[in-house]
Amino acid sequence: MKAKVIKSTGSWYVCQAEDGSLINARIKGKFRLKGLKTTNPIAVGDEVVLDKEEGLNTYMISKIEERKNYIIRRSPRNFYKQHIIASNLDQLFLVITMRMPRTSTGFIDRMLLIAEMHHIPTVLIVNKRDIYKEKDLERFEQIKATYNNIGYGIRLVSAQDKKDIELLQNDLVDKTTLFAGHSGVGKSTLINQLIPGLDLTTRELSTYTDKGTHTTTFAEMYPLPNGGYIVDTPGIKELEAVHIEPEEVSHYFVEMQEKMQDCKFNNCLHRNEPKCAILAALETGEIALSRYESYLKIVDGISATDYWER
Ligand SMILES: Nc1nc2c(ncn2[C@@H]2O[C@H](COP(=O)(O)OP(=O)(O)OP(=O)(O)O)[C@@H](O)[C@H]2O)c(=O)[nH]1
């Protein structure tokens, strides 16, 4: 029987069968996935095949279908291992706020880089519209121009506004959407509005006091009333990309991808190299300064520290 893993507790997996029913299943023996050093063999979002255990009322996961994509972070327990947060995602809703808390463009750009690395289309959801003052709205307009310009959708919403929620609901139908963003931006509040009756805990104390090293990384998927799923995970705010070299970073900055073909040196890092097409585009304003600053920070971060696994 085919099913989709929607919750993992470590040893048991809650799977949703094609008819919508929920089934608890375990893993048969040890799953070894080619080339992946992960702490969890099966992740939320996986399409699996379930076999009934002989003579028992329980099910075993006997096969995982190939993942369309997946998003990983470094394991909180083992520095050298990776933890799959979720798989088979259709889109990322990156929830950000202009205030309470203020999301920086540096954070946005790091998350976009990660989404691009995993081939996940991203929409920026700017939440808490109801509390914005003129200054916040001005900053929103700037951010909107920057990201629209390079092809990302951006929406200004309030979790308290019915109309905003209805519009978001339309964008979620039949898709698997990962919600990510800083603690406190309103991810759980939005999800509670989007899925009536869900009642996720909002503003969990632990997420404010804990620096993230021990946050639960078990993600959970919530079926949407009109089809599709939402994945909410507190752990994702500490996302770390893996396996990226300084030369690769510009490949994942969408506005740089094409332009960098014109750089004189094909290993150009776009810092101070002569005849750099990126620096030229920065001069003309074709590339936004904030994006370029994020780019530099990421490249320098890879060189300067061991933060990014190499
Ligand atoms: N004014 C206003 N407050 C909001 C809105 N959305 C969420 N909040 C409040 O912001 C606070 C944080 O919301 P949460 O939904 O817990 O935030 P979260 O992103 O899930 O945070 P973590 O689970 O820690 O990652 C709560 O007090 C919410 O009531 C909004 O649109 N407007």
Ligand SMILES: [Mg+2]
């Ligand atoms: Mg939350």
Ligand SMILES: [Zn+2]
């Ligand atoms: Zn260059």
